[in-house]
Amino acid sequence: MQTMLRAVITVLLLIPGACAVAQQNIQFSQYVFNGLTVNPAYAGYKEDLYLNATYRHQWAGFPGAPRTGSVSLDGVTPGSDGRVGLGGQVLFDRLGPQEAVSFYGSYSYRIPLDAENTRRLCIGIGGGVSQYSIDGAALQYVDNNDEAIPTGKTSTWVPDARFGIYYYTSRFYAGVAVMDLFSLYTDASRYNWKGNNYSTIRKTQHMYLTAGTVFPLGEHLKLKPSFLMKEDFKGPTALDLNAFLLIGEKLWVGGSYRTNVNIWKKTALQRDLQEENAASAMVDFFATEQLRIGYSYDLNVNKMAGYQSGSHEISLGFLLRSKKYSVQSPRYF
Template sequence: MMKKIATVLSILAFSLSTFAQQELQVSQYMFNGLFLNPAYAGSHDYWGATALHRSQWVGFPGAPRSNMLAVDGPIKDKNMGLGFQFINDGIGLMATNELAANYSYYIKVNEKGHRLAFGIRAGIRNETFNASGLENVDMTDPLYQGNQSWWIPRFNFGMYYYTERGYLGISSHNLLFADARHKLDSDAGLKRHFFINGGYVWDLNSSGSVKFKPSFLVKYQPAAPIQADINAHFLFDDKFWVGVSYRTNAAIVGMIEYQFTPRIRAGYAYDYTTTAMRQFQGGSHEIMLGYDFIAKISKFKHPRYF
């Protein structure tokens, strides 16, 4: 009986993967914008790498488990940046792997460090459906014999305006090939997604030892309701972040980040589900590790604000 339930839930998870999970759900995106916007590439004066693991809906059969690695930095003496990403995602009987390259070009708006960047992202995505994990289906159907695998190209575009203390970005995912079809379901093509996000860092005292960073993210997909994240973070002594996020009709998120050295930082986030889904799972856990390739520590001003 439990196997049958697990099979049903896995099929449900596959359905979710073809729609809601086309874009990975990440709670700590505000500490590395490359996950959302290719124009973020090279926005800092040094190269940096961010690794992230997310276990979503812990305890729910077939729940999403995601791993991401992003590396980006500026091209020396050029108004350009590069970024690279690897994404591994599993949900139900579906496994996804994606490689992508990002390119950005920025314009200096003024002498105060304000910049406007434009970015593009080109990637290739492989999706594999493990049909052998299904039960109570017609295994004589060629569709369910062995693993089914297919490749889908992906192209994203973004714009990013930023200063030392604030930012505003807009991006579109699956700008091209938005109608690329899934091999298993001709109606479940990749959907175009739109994102708008922004934030600012304020000093709360004269010494600057306590800072406040409100930020937001709005996500729009024509076939789904608009979703928004409202975030509030506090930074103490340029080392310790603590914050909370409210994701509309989805979750409340608590998160922390600590800057161990000028080069090394780590973060953790926990999502408490606010929908009826919470009775079937134990929330979501997310771990982040970042390393910045800073050549001279003496020139280090402050940790990444965004």
């Protein structure tokens, strides 16, 4: 069974000249605790320097399963009165013989909307570069002389740009971002190997729409519902529905349900596609005022569930507080 599944993955990755060149962006379940993953305008939201690291092992037990990592740092610039946020990210993603390493920088201009500094409208841009690779040594094949398969690792560098808008108050947030803007202007010639087209590894443009709120249920209990809609304009629209409880300002406990929705008609989309549903359980604990430790477990709830044992994700967040620029009000998003 494992050999058959590995062969299926290989075929899907190496079909020359495939019509569908879309590839979903890196997916983290714990983006709800680090919005920089889905919106460059989030940079500087916590105002103090915030260091975050995440590692995800998706579809454990599945041959060639995705393994993803991210390290980010963001904060406001001194002397800008909290108006300018800067951020940086390094991301790594591996799926079978396919790899991507990305470097991004983000700039956010944060416009205050009240004297108390509880509401801001943030406009962000981001830029970076990604290296996409195919490792021929990781492939299993029948014909040793197949020229379509690289003898080692072949790679290409591709530039990228992002744009986002983020609005927040002490109890509500909403944001929209468009990622992979340069995918509109990079043709498939970058992904050729000896005349064979590997454009299936190329990412396509994505749009993220997010919103959420927090309201009290008691003296030491708060509820935080939120959603994220992800659209790549070619495949099914993905929707995450999230709900978390904050207990004593120390412990977040909750979960997420991910599914596909049909918002508008896509003429090139197959009509018989199976719905891709997944559920996540998450816990995030503030070990100290500065250190956050998170874990999530995802499980597919469709036919794929029988071939893998779920996805595991861990994250660490560390707030580097500054006496001069430290945030006085709590940050729930």
